[in-house]
């Protein structure tokens with residue numbers, strides 16, 4: 603049976619007077635992987651931030667599971683099971699890898715039924731590199747290492763929905779492969795539902811089973827990556 607994990611109904615959002623998201627409807631099935639694609643500046647990051655609650659909703663409704671989270675602040679949504687890997691990673695440069703991961707545990711505060719015994723082994727199992735560099739300051743890490751850390755930090759909060767904003771941006775191909783492999787395992791072994799903003803259509807198509815295309819703050823098309831090719835969609839995304 604298909605269960606809806608996340609539902610957006612007529613979601614809108616603005617920076618001051620300038621509206622950036624217009625009546626976004628979106629339904630994300632539990633256990634699925636969905637790619638959000640679109641040109642620069644169409645509102646992909648704003649949409650993820652609005653789902654996370656770091657950007658205010660100016661209209662509409664967001665439901666996670668059976669809970670209306672529209673009025674809930676970001677930390678509340680994190681506790682409800684949303685994890686966020688922001689564009690540009692935003693690890694804390696002066697904290698070590700281990701300390702950065704520990705920050706991710708904040709999302710577990712007050713949640714029942716979850717083990718709160720520190721950083722789970724599966725994070726180091728997914729990203730073995732982090733084990734070796736656990737005592738290093740995050741500001742000294744390579745872009746690829748920081749990205750793995752940012753994903754690990756989000757996982758420390760044991761999300762059921764993981765939002766990733768361009769995790770492959772500026773990262774060399776071999777590390778992109780490792781990240782893709784880890785994301786597949788996060789989905790299959792941990793059962794986490796994934797929404798990923800991705801510029802590279804090849805990556806989006808190989809990883810996700812559904813796509814949503816944004817243009818000027820609206821979803822203009824959505825569908826199955828199994829039924830349509832990336833080439834058929836490219837004209838909606840390319841400059």
Ligand SMILES: Nc1ncnc2c1ncn2[C@@H]1O[C@H](COP(=O)(O)OP(=O)(O)OP(=O)(O)O)[C@@H](O)[C@H]1O
Pocket residue numbers: 617622640641642643644645646647648649689
């Ligand atoms: N903090 C802000 N204040 C005002 N306007 C903003 C702010 N952040 C983004 N915008 C504007 O909102 C629009 C959508 O930006 P957003 O970052 O969501 O796009 P994006 O699709 O993620 O772009 P990119 O592919 O470059 O990451 C853009 O016109 C941008 O200039």
Ligand SMILES: [Mg+2]
Pocket residue numbers: 646647648689767
């Ligand atoms: Mg963006």
